[in-house]
Every structure is written in C-alpha cells, then in structure tokens.
Amino acid sequence: MSVELKVVLVGDDEAQQNAFNNPNASQAPAPIPPVQASATPTPPPIQSQLVQPAGGTKEEVVPPPIQSSAPTATATTQTATTTIIEAPPIQESQGRELIDSIEELIEAIDAMVGARTESSTPRSSVPHKPESEQLSFGNFFEKFAGAMDRKLSELGLANTAVGDMLANLTHMVANIGTRVTTAASTIAAPVLGLGGRAAAAAPAATETAAAGAGAAAGTEAAAATGGLASAAGAAAIPLVAIAAVGAASVLSLKAFMDAVERAAGNLQDLSPEIAGVKAQFEVTMELARLDRARRIGPEVAQIDAARQRINESMYEVQTKAYEIILKGAPFIENILDAVNMLVKEVNVLAAAISAAMPRQDPNEIIKAQKQLAAAVDDFSKSIEELGKTNKEPDHKGRDPMFDEFLKSDHNPPAKAPRQGNGLRGDK
C-alpha cells in the first residue's frame, strides 16, 4: 500500500497557508529590488509536473487538495501546530506598503527613525512658541543638511565613502539640532516663565550648541548671550543628553541596518541560528559540489584538478620567467641592441649585393649605391646604440669578413683636406 506524499505548512496563519496552497493566486507581484521599479502580476509559467528523481532527493509532491484558505487536512498535523510567526498579519488598510526586499526593510526603518526624530515633541501645558517659528529653526538644520549634501555632490564626493561619512555626520548633527530646538522651546519656557521671549532665546542658544556639536561649546555660547542665556544654558545640558540618547539610538539602528545590509556575512548579528545555518549551507554546498563531481564522473574532477595544477605550475613558471627577466634586464637590453645591429647588418648585405649586380640603367646603379650607403649608415648607428648600453661593445659575434667589407670604400668618400687660405686668405 502506497502512502501519499504530503507537505504541510505547520501553523494556522491564514495568509501563509493561502500562499503555500495557492502559489499561483497568492504570489505577490514583488518588484525586483534596485533593478526594476515595478512588476506587473503575471501568472507564473509553472505547472505541476512529475519530476523523475535523479538522486533520491527529488520526489513527486502531491499538494493538498484544498483550494480555500482554510488550514490543511489531517488532524495529526494540526494537533502539533503552534503559531510560527507571532507578527501581526499584514494590514494593508493601515496604508503601510508591503516590504518585499531587505533593502526596502532598511529604507522603511530609516524612514521610521527619521520620522520619529522629526516628530518628537514633548507634551506641555504651557503654550510654547508658534509652530512656524519652531519650523524655522528646524528648517535651518534641514537646509544645512541639504546644503551639505549639495556641496558634497558638487565636490564629486557623493556616493563615496568619505562623502557618505560626512553626509551621515551632517544629518546626525541636524537631527540633534532639530530635537534640541524642539525640546528647548517647550522646556525653557516654563523654566523661565517668560513665554514666547524665552522660547525665542533658548533655541538660539541651543541652536548654537547643536551647530557646534558639543555641549560645552553650547553652554559657553549660551552664557555669552546674557542673563536669559544662563538659564537656557542650564537647560541645554539635559537637552543635549536627550539628543545624545536619540543619536545613540540612531547609531544602534544604523549598526543594525549595516548588519542586515551586509546580508550573509553578518546575519549572525540578527540570529545565532542564522549563523549556524549559513555555516551549514557552506558545508552543504561544498558537499553538493563534490557530489556533483562524483555523479558527473571522476574524469571531470581529475581534469579540473589537473587544470588547477597546470595553472599553478604555469603561474610558477611565469613567476620564474619574470624573476629571470628582471634579473637579466640589463643584458636583455644589450641583446635587443645586438639583434637590431644584426638586422641592419643584413640590410647592408642585401644592399651590397644589389649594388654589385650588373645593371645597364645608370639610374638604377645610382639608386642601389644610395641604398647601400643608407644601410651602412643605419648599421653604424646600431653599433653606436649597442656601444651606449655596453661600454665595451662586444662584436665577437660578427663575421670578420664583414669587418673587411666595412673597411672597404663603400663608405661615403672622405672629403679632401683643405689646402691653401682660400680666395680671401682666411682659413
């Protein structure tokens, strides 16, 4: 009696069960992260097929014959169920977008932290300064951050390590300043009991503090503005501490996002189980490669190993050749000059033979003699080059009869010695 193969998703999450049982209907049109902006939902090109098992690992799966979203069949599987994912179901009615990739998750967290930082306003029964004035100070930091980003782009540092670091620092300072000014406008007012005027003075002092990116500088700057500023300075210290906590949370979140962004390399920061799975995956992939080599044939593995050995040995040979070349560099230069000299020597021989051939056309005779003279000239220059690289020119490799030829009168005739004092008697 054959037992029907079944695969059951453990859990009673309706969305998951629906996705598992009806993949064609429930597969979301996930956009491809950073490659494609959107994807139209198209029916998947897959139909259930019987796949012949190749290594005992692939079997036919008979899907549960349930088309509804109800949990799957047997009681034995359902009694052992527990809630797998304790997260709340996706509530699209709240207006949240579905997160389809890890990059989108990082962006969502980033946006959330940014929105949380900008919207944080402590509650206070005392009417603080008008919102427009608050926004102006907040806008100052936003404009500062924006101006910094534009400047980095102008300098060509956008999307570079240095530019990103500077941009992150700038935005961190801007966030701190925004939080400080927002909190100071409500805390400083009840402390001083001066309503709008104190609220106007305190953000100015704390704005200087935030722009200076230091609590000590902030208190000094606050003290410089006068009597009201002393109280504002006292309020600036705890406000900076609050901002520091916020910055710390931003930093820790950034560390988290960096960890997720490095994906496979730092998943152990998220979960030790993932680190174990990753290590197991690497070992399993290695075993799968070995298994594939075994299944394909040992000869392929041997060829692969042989090729690897050849590459290694060739690398060694190349390395040795480079070492030899580098060590013998001066001699190689001499060799090249010697080769050049030999080439010119051949040209001279060819020109000499051509000049020695009987010709009836006197123009051709003159032409051949000129070619011979030019070849001899080139040859003499090549000897000079060789002499420059080698202080003791070694002509041992040359034919002695050719030396005789050189000494013959094929060279340009020497000028007659000057005699007399010329027409005007000067030499």
Add this chain to the structure above:
Amino acid sequence: MVRALNNWFRSPKTITITTEQPRLLFRLEDGREVEWKYDVVPIKLKMQEIQERTKKSQPGLEELDEFTDYLISQGIPYCNVDLALRIWSLVIVQFQQIAMSIAKEVDEICRSN
C-alpha cells in the same frame, strides 16, 4: 564631557532581533513524518539574488531548479519544482510579516529611547 560624549557616540551598539523558524511537515512514503525548520531571511536573500540575476520577479523553470538545489542544500527532505514554487510564494509572505514585526520592534525601541 565632550570627550565622554564622543566616546559614547563611537562605542558600538547593536540590536539583536531573533525570529522564529517556520516549519514544513513532510509525510514520507514510509509513513514517517519529518519536520523541516528553515530561516526565512537567507531564503529570501537567495530569492532576491535569483531575481536580480535573471531580471525577473516571477521565477521560471531554471530559477526554480536553482532554488530547488538551494533548498536541498538547506536540508529540505525532498523538493521538486512544484514545492519550490510553493515555498517561493510562502517565503514572500513570511518575509513581509517578519519585516513588519521587525519594523514594529524598532519603532518600540525608538519610542522607549
């Protein structure tokens, strides 16, 4: 005090978020039941890698074949193209749920700070 603040800013701080492993129950030919636990994030990463390489959001036969090999390397008792497609669809939903839970937890951390 400035130095103390600078040192505090530079000290690394991390958040550890753990997620539970979903499970699939396999009833084998001999009647045994094998439970396979898996992590959603690595499988989602693999899916993203396949999507980015093939420039397709919906997997084809070749993509599902590669995905099947990957699932086998992750220890799934057995797999074929049909099951790979179901797991592909399932992981999409599970990742979205996990992402929402992570976002919610991060939001709570921000509020507590």
